[in-house]
Amino acid sequence: MFANENKCDHIGSFKKLGFINWVENKTKFAKGDTVYVFVSSSSERRIKYKTEVVNIHCQREDSAFWIGEAPNDITSKLELIEEFKGNELNESFLVSHGFNGGRSIQRPMCNNPELFEYIEVFFNSK
Secondary structure, X not given: OEEEOOOEOHHHHHHHHOEEEEEOOOOOOOOOOEEEEEEEOOOOEEEEEEEEXXXXXXXXXXXXXXXXXXXXXXXXXXXXXXXXXXXXXXXXXXXXXXXXXXXXXXXXXXOOHHHHHHHHHHHOOO
């Protein structure tokens, strides 16, 4: 999933609350799904977080971290599992493993096993 710092301080929400809420309008998650969060900021474009869907069809609980008024929508709750601090999940590395960038990161990419295997290596290396 794609987290844009100009709309919401997802990083702050993860640090303070341990989760973010993600709108369900186009994205359909199930409890237990793994979701990787791609962060786009002035200093980085990379996958930074591994999360797990712990609730679906719920009210937004991260409103305090939105820039301006938070949307009043039905969401899925994504609980932080792990933060990755290395460079191997930067956009340039991901592209070489099948990452298409752009709009493709706003929807789940369930059919790209090569990319998922590459990503998961770094989260399971501890």
